[in-house]
Amino acid sequence: MTVSKPAAGKSIxxxxxxxxxxxxxxxxxxxxxxxxxxxxxxxxxxxxxFEDFLHCVAPVQLTPxxxxxxxxxDANPGRNQTEIATxxxxxxxxxxxxxxxxxxxxxxxxxxxPNDRRSHILMLTxxxxxxxxxxxxxxxxxxxxxxxxxIGEDNRTAxxxxxxxxxxxx
Amino acid sequence: MTVSKPAAGKSIxxxxxxxxxxxxxxxxxxxxxxxxxxxxxxxxxxxxxFEDFLHCVAPVQLTPxxxxxxxxxDANPGRNQTEIATxxxxxxxxxxxxxxxxxxxxxxxxxxxPNDRRSHILMLTxxxxxxxxxxxxxxxxxxxxxxxxxIGEDNRTAxxxxxxxxxxxx
DNA sequence: TATTGTTATACTCTATAACTATA
DNA sequence: TATAGTTATAGAGTATAACAATA
Numbered sequence: 001m002t003v004s005k006p007a008a009g010k011s012i013x014x015x016x017x018x019x020x021x022x023x024x025x026x027x028x029x030x031x032x033x034x035x036x037x038x039x040x041x042x043x044x045x046x047x048x049x050f051e052d053f054l055h056c057v058a059p060v061q062l063t064p065x066x067x068x069x070x071x072x073x074d075a076n077p078g079r080n081q082t083e084i085a086t087x088x089x090x091x092x093x094x095x096x097x098x099x100x101x102x103x104x105x106x107x108x109x110x111x112x113x114p115n116d117r118r119s120h121i122l123m124l125t126x127x128x129x130x131x132x133x134x135x136x137x138x139x140x141x142x143x144x145x146x147x148x149x150x151i152g153e154d155n156r157t158a159x160x161x162x163x164x165x166x167x168x169x170x
Numbered sequence: 171m172t173v174s175k176p177a178a179g180k181s182i183x184x185x186x187x188x189x190x191x192x193x194x195x196x197x198x199x200x201x202x203x204x205x206x207x208x209x210x211x212x213x214x215x216x217x218x219x220f221e222d223f224l225h226c227v228a229p230v231q232l233t234p235x236x237x238x239x240x241x242x243x244d245a246n247p248g249r250n251q252t253e254i255a256t257x258x259x260x261x262x263x264x265x266x267x268x269x270x271x272x273x274x275x276x277x278x279x280x281x282x283x284p285n286d287r288r289s290h291i292l293m294l295t296x297x298x299x300x301x302x303x304x305x306x307x308x309x310x311x312x313x314x315x316x317x318x319x320x321i322g323e324d325n326r327t328a329x330x331x332x333x334x335x336x337x338x339x340x
Numbered sequence: 341t342a343t344t345g346t347t348a349t350a351c352t353c354t355a356t357a358a359c360t361a362t363a
Numbered sequence: 364t365a366t367a368g369t370t371a372t373a374g375a376g377t378a379t380a381a382c383a384a385t386a
Contacts, residue, residue, distance in 0.1 A: 029257045032245025034305070037232050038317060039223050041330050042216040044259070044337035048207045049281055052340060064209050067355095075202025083369060087199045089214070091355065096369060110368095118362045118367040136203070147208060150340055151332055160211050166271050167214035170222060170320055235376095252344065264377065266346060280345095288344040288385045344386070351378075359370075 051145075058133045065090075066102060067139070070132040075106055075125050079120035081110075107131055135137040196210045219317075226313040230305045235260075236272060237309070240302045243278055250289035251280075277301055 033038055053064050062070070065088075070085055078161040085095035099122075102108050107128035124132065148156050204210055223234050232240070235258075242254055246251040255265035269292075273276050277298035294302065316325050 002274050005386075017183060029249065029253060031257075032229065032241055034238055034241050034245075036330065037238070037241075037336070038314065038326065038330060038333075039216070039219045040238055041333035041337065042212065042219055043234070044211040045333040046209070046216045047259070047339075048340050049212055050338050064213070068204055068207070068210055071204050072199065072209075075200040075204070079199065079356065080367075083199060092368070093356080095286070113367095116363070116367080118369070133256075134273055134297040139207075144208065145261075147336070147340065155332060156208065159329065160206065160208060162325060162329050163208075163211035163215040164205070165321060166317070167211065167218050170215075170218050170317065222343070250344075263347080263379085286344080286374070286386070290345070341386100344384085345382105346384105347380105347381085348379105352376080354375075355373080357371085357373105359381080360368085361366100362368100363364100363366075 022078065051144070053139070053143050056138050057135050059138065063133070063134050065070050065130075066136055069098065069102065070107065070128060070135070072126065073122055074129065074132055077123050078121055080113065081119060082119075084122055102128070220328055223309070223313050226308050227305050229308065230301050232301070232305050235268065237302075237305055239272065240267065240294065240298060242306070243292055244302055247293050250283065250291060252289070254292055262322065272298070281293065287320070 006023070021117040050064050054069075056095055057067065067090055069084065072087060073079075077082070081095055081099065082092055085092050099108070099110065105108060105127075106125055108124050111123060113121050143155075149161070220234050223237075227237065238258055239254065248253070251265055251269065252262055255262050260268070262312060269278070269280065271272075273280060276295055278292055278294050280292060283289040283291045314326075321329070
C-alpha cells in the first residue's frame with residue numbers, strides 16, 4: 001500500500017544530512033516517493049529503451065512504431081489498415097501518414113481488396129521483408145541482448161510477462 | 171526470440187465472405203514477435219498505467235507529470251526551476267508553462283532567491299501540500315493498490331527494481 | 341562570459357470531425 | 364445507413380535558439 005520504497009537504498013542517503021530543518025545544499029535531489037511510483041519508473045524505462053532501440057536500429061532507419069507495423073504485417077499478411085492500426089493502438093487517421101512513409105520507401109504495398117473495394121489489403125514487399133529481417137537481427141543481437149546482459153534472461157522474461165499482464169488486465 | 175515465419179498461403183485465403191456460415195475467418199490478429207519486444211510491452215503498460223493514474227487522481231486534477239513535480243517539491247523544498255526540471259527530465263523551457271499552471275492554482279510559489287537573483291526558489295503552499303496529500307492517498311489506495319492486487323506485492327517490488335535499473339543503467 | 345528563467349518556434353504524437361467511395 | 368481510407372485540424376509533449384536580467 002505504501003508508495004514509498006527507495007529503490008536501491010541509495011538515492012536518499014546520497015543527500016547530505018543536515019540536522020533537522022532547512023536548507024540548502026547543492027547536491028543531488030532526493031527522489032522521495034517518486035522512487036516508489038510505478039508509472040514514473042515505467043515512463044523513464046520506456047524512454048530509455050526506445051532511445052536505445054532507435055540507436056540500434058538506426059542502420060535501417062526504423063522507429064519502434066514502424067518496426068511494430070512491419071512485424072505485424074509479416075505475421076498477418078493480407079489484413080487491411082484498420083485491422084493493423086487498431087491492433088497496434090494506432091488511430092486510423094494517424095496510420096495513413098505512417099503507411100505513406102513505409103510504402104514510399106517500398107517496404108509495403110496497399111492493394112484494393114477485390115471483396116470490399118473500400119479496404120486496402122496490406123502486404124510486405126520483398127524489400128520490406130529484407131529490411132525487417134535486418135532490423136530484427138539488430139534488435140536481437142544488440143538491443144535485447146544488452147538488456148539480457150543487464151538484468152538476466154529470466155528477469156527479462158518475468159518483466160515481459162508482468163508488463164503484458166498490466167497492459168492486458170490492469 | 172527468433173520466431174518462425176507465418177505459414178504462407180493460409181492467412182490470406184481466410185478472408186472471404188461466407189453467406190451462410192459463422193465468421194470465424196477475421197479473428198484476432200497474430201501478435202507475432204511483437205509479444206517478445208520489451209519496448210512494445212513497456213509502452214503499452216505505461217500507457218495503461220498512466221490512463222489509470224489519471225482516472226484515480228481525477229478528483230484532484232493532477233496529471234502524472236504534475237504529481238511528480240509536487241512530490242519532488244515536497245522532498246526538496248527551496249530548489250530552483252532548473253534543478254527540479256532536470257531531475258524530472260523536463261527541459262527548462264517546457265517547465266515554465268507547467269509551473270505557471272501549478273502556481274496559478276495556488277499549489278506552489280516561485281520566489282526570487284536572495285543569494286542568486288536569477289533563480290526562482292520553489293516551494294509548495296499549504297494548499298499544494300494538502301492537494302499532494304490527497305493525491306497520494308488516491309494513488310496508494312486505488313492506483314497502486316489495484317496493481318498490487320493484480321501482480322502481487324513482491325512482483326511489484328521486483329518490477330520497480332528492474333525498471334529503475336533499466337532507466338539508470340541501460 | 342556564463343547561467344536562470346523565459347519566449348518563440350517547430351516537430352512529433354495523439355485525438356476528433358468530416359469528407360469520398362464504396363457497401 | 365454504415366464502413367474504410369482519407370483529410371484537416373487541434374492539442375499535448377518535446378526539442379532548440381535566443382533574449383533579458385543577473386552573476
